[in-house]
Amino acid sequence: MKQVPDTATLIRLQPGAKQIETQGIKWVINPYDEFALEEGLRLKERWGGEVVLVALGPARVEEAIRQGLAMGADRAVHVLTNDAVELDVWLVAQALARVCREEGYDLILTGKQAVDDDQAQVGPLVAVALGLPQVTVVVQLAIDAESRRLRAERELEGAIEVVEAPLPAVVTAQRGLNEPRYPTLPNIMKAKRKEVRTVAWESLGLEAAPLVRIESLSLPPARPAAKILTGDPEEAARELARLLREEAHVI
């Protein structure tokens, strides 16, 4: 589970910076990770077992971890990083895979992508690191505990693909998989006492050499001021059609 800027955040850059301006940002659980966590909780309710949250990031991530624990996760591992380390999906995935290996697993759930870096890679990279099969962008998941197999529906362009795989496996969650629950007040109180194990990034012994390096950031070019048409709908529609044909060349 990753903590990311709220989707309503206006992105600002400092000149020359390779990171966005984080002052004043509201941090939230990555939306897709809520579907992943919810699915884990439902599987636990059905089959028993334990849901362990794993999050990597700086100290602020603790807040997202407490929210996840309040939703119902049993305990958490926080891989604590400092801002000086240049991370990429590769390094994050290697670190998460190590924690997963220590913890043990029947199933590893992630979001289909983090809405900050939009890489959609960490789930599959963890799968490869652990030698597990993967199913990504999953909108429906059925587990058969006896045969230790899963059957998942994943979203393609204009189609649904049904995939079967043995457990353990990595599944990445897409919107539609479920409806995440809200933490109740008693569960928020309980979450405060749940165990969060902190693992220092440095203790993992990963060489801090990202494979994907950000050279620079920029904002999308501003659009020229809009041509706004008002008045009679018929006339406005005719004028718009003309502009689309003569300026945009699309009709």
Add this chain to the structure above:
Amino acid sequence: MPEGIVVVTPQEGGRVRRVAYEMVSLAQGLAPGAVTAVTFGPEAEATASALGKYGADQVVALNGPAYQRYSSDGFALAVQALIDHVDPEAVFFPATAWGKDLAPRVAGLLQAGLASDCIAVTRGSDGRLQAVRPIYAGKAFATVSIQSQRQLFSIRPNIQAIVEHGRAGTLLPFTPSVDPSAFQAVAVEVRSQASDKPDLTEAEIIVSGGRGIKAPENFRLLEDLADALGAALGSSRPVADEGWVPHSYHIGQTGKVVSPTVYFAIGISGAIQHLAGISGAKYIVAINNDPEAPIFKAANYGIVGDLFQVVPALTAEIRRMKENA
């Protein structure tokens, strides 16, 4: 020295999607070195001449029994073997559901860096490739470079013109030594959600509706406009959440990110999460009866008016123009 680019693409019945031609065209423009396209499954070899025409120097058709059904881990092993054999500088995947599933799997096996969903790939002054990729769903762009020997990229559809290179696209015989009985995740069924409309992520024109359409049956008006334009249909998130349209229509930060030539936002207010998904559109057209709606700040053209009057008038006008053309 690794040289050339491998383009990994799915095919169906001997045909590839347009993004495959876009990728081989892009790859050919970044030579030196050969462009090798690889396709999978029955009739894979039938793609050779078409892929050649747009820039593939050679085509590998993996059409053996192992490749009849998609397997992310199995196909990734095959691609890894091919890459070891061809020794390319870079590998391209389409940034589609298929490519975004396979690419990170291959990146993991090769221990190589992958930049997802790139909108440009160019050669930097140091001779290495550089890519531009949207982050925060398009609210910012990152220019990235890949530090590993192999440089992997997934390429967003619609960002590259296809160029006829008129090559032959010779078949390169290659049989990866993979064991299909060890493939773990296997696609056992594909259910297509029948639609005669182009797919959102590849569409030239998108007609998209928001809560301003008021009721699901009113989506008909947007369908008529889309028919007149040959456009795909999309929506804001609440409209999909309400079940007025399928979930696959949902555009924005937590839905599809699209880059059409023209995007029609009809009865959509223009919330930041919606705008994030459409920043790649060349032209944005807003139709909204609230002159203060934020969508007008993002638009190139706007009509302040009642969509129930404007949309039918626009549909009629476009039909008339097309008939007279």
